[in-house]
Amino acid sequence: MVRRTRFNDSDCPVARSVDAIGDWWSLLIVRDAFDGSRRFGEFQRSLGVAKNILTARLRALVDGGVLEVVPASDGSAYNEYVLTPKGRDLFNVIVALRQWGEAHFFAPDEPHSEMVDRRDEHPLHALEVRSADGRRIGPDDAVVKKVAPPAAAPTPSAPSVPS
């Protein structure tokens, strides 16, 4: 098996996130977990992927701390997979992907699943990147500050000689 390029030691948080998620469709497992799927069979029916592949991806998400395995909620012998707090923190990523998909991959009258406010079933507000003081921030309003390279070792100074 070809070893994929890893980005887990990058100093870029985007790279470490992407690396941790691994196969890109693993986010669909996370999506299903948000939607209430807990059992292997539920993920398998939703995603339609081969069982050995799903097994590997679930294990990777557990190893990465996104999912945890818990005893079945009904006392049966099945294991269940639930999001950890770190996994639940992917909510913004899932919502951002959902809104991008809604905007660009559906015809105006094409039906699609919709995430709504549980209280009143209204669609959610579009995500907005904002500055610390609340201004809207678009791609041109932000800049990435790279990590400074390690400071060069200081030039050895001449030994101090009593004058």
Next chain:
Amino acid sequence: MVRRTRFNDSDCPVARSVDAIGDWWSLLIVRDAFDGSRRFGEFQRSLGVAKNILTARLRALVDGGVLEVVPASDGSAYNEYVLTPKGRDLFNVIVALRQWGEAHFFAPDEPHSEMVDRRDEHPLHALEVRSADGRRIGPDDAVVKKVAPPAAAPTPSAPSVPS
């Protein structure tokens, strides 16, 4: 080559987005494009991936309407890759991945690149999912409404017979 499972006809916008992005690390190409990379060599130096793989991923992003190829800005013979409006709409996804990475993949004192407000260099506000009327929405406050299955064909009624 094994054909990967496709999600491009799903009625879930998250699935279509994931499908369109394709390989997991393609978002790092998008990240670099946001950061100002335009030329093949710039992406290649940043990502350190094999040229044939980068070529394929760039082509996929162009085919998917995320990047477009434009003549070099300096009049040279090189092509350059720039984000389309659809590609720029991935800004929220990149910011969400960045913030998740910052929260979970760096030790408190570990340096990492940081996206800041261009105007004052302050870090950006954390993304917040909100309801249409402005309330904070967490994973438990939202629910996904699935697309209703097509209505069953009406049962053929008995032919109308004049009585």
